[in-house]
Amino acid sequence: MTSSPAGARRLGLALGAAGAVLFSAKAILAKFQYRHGLDALDVLALRMLFSLPLFLLLGVREARRPGLAPIGRRDFGLIVILGVLGYYLSSLLDFWGLEYVPVSLERLILFLNPTFVLLIGVFAFARRVARREWIALAVSYAGVALVFVENLRVEGEHVLLGSALVLLAALSYALYLALSGQLLKRIGSLRLVAWAMCVSTAATAVHYLLVRDPAHLLQLSPTAYALALANAVFCTFLPVTFTMGAVARLGAGTAAQLAVIGPVSLVFLGAWLLGEAITAVQLLGTAVVLAGVWLLTRPAANSVPVAATAGQGERDAD
Template structure:
């Protein structure tokens, strides 16, 4: 029997949503590649993240204003929570991530960040006192083994730099996991897109303030043209667009499937790093990536 028009339409909607989710995950993961390219121009992490937030701020500020005019006013406790979450989730997490990228490969950075769901689970266990099953423990161990495998492989070539960079990115993943745990209740009241817009505005303000406290203003005006161009790419294609695409995908295929589509991130970063940055791909890296993806996939299925 041929499929009904309704079935065909639903299938097309799902495939379109899945394609948007995959494209968004690849674009978001590509920020590591763009950051590595910017570092070639002797730009430090403070300046890099400032340019990223400055160029993405107009979009998020406009979105925040639109929501502020259309939505009920926030209670003061929620405003405080949003400030804290903006500082944790998009300022501290991003800053630590870009610091780490100065010392480790883009592929390893993405693998470490991909452990964020496991940190959310561990925080839920040890802080919120939720129970965790044997299958979930097995998934965690599988994912961590994959990261450790790649980490020690890279450490043999990079030495202490890999340890330092890995520690920064690990801090980034933990910071973002805390943000996700804190956002759970608030998303229901505020809305996901409104929360992201407000939090990004807070993060942008923190990044700009940090820059003016630590760096001379002239640095904003004295960069090579390539730095400005790559920073616009970082802001528009690796920050703003992935946020929008993820929201569209969630609306079409749901958060669970969107999250699983995000598993393409570490794989895409590994191959983009090889193609653009000449980072080697070895059998150990592929094995470690497979273990991480398997572990996170098991967690997502359980979820």
């Protein structure tokens, strides 16, 4: 028995909203992990290792779907590049930046991904941009600047380094989005996410083995492992499946717009769970950023596709 269109839409909205909040909550869990003696590389390594079996199973399931084109040698090469850019480098820089900035500022900077994709299209592919898009860009960056200056006043100068790292993380992920468009059409979004995460896990493992003794990961507290497992399952794997479910029921445009819930939720979750400062200026800046990105990601509003399906699939790793 098929569900009604209204029921499918409600389910899609619930899945999209849950995915956005869970993706954002990754930053909260990372902050808690830092309190147990872990750093950015430890957090990333545990996240990747714990989520790897789930993404392997997802990749195998997607590979067995009828009608999907086989992945060629060239596609595998591109998957390696995308996995390193989108899920290893971007995630490492993001977790590193979280050592210095509050979660609300981190999520706002990452939320600029569509604007970076647009700018990459302008400078790398000579795409034309409408005036309203430039206005949306200006609004978005003005809002981030407002929140940044307020956090600099409240948190101190370490916000400079942390913001720069998160900005580089957002740029790295924007490169992933800009390069993934055609591949997404050929192999499918879930299959791309699954195999790119496997590549990212391998890159993280190599990095860890080069600079750390892996025995360190076997000497952590039970709480540290529990937080890492929650990060892998609830803030990495489940949001991917939730967001793809929302895209299937609502379309990529509507599902992408639900991502605005993430930065808003972190403003309040950061204050509640981590005791981070929250001021009227931060709230105003957050509203300005959300308005600018909303203008840019409306259906048919972009000269350059923002790859909403892929972007929401792992805005972290959001």
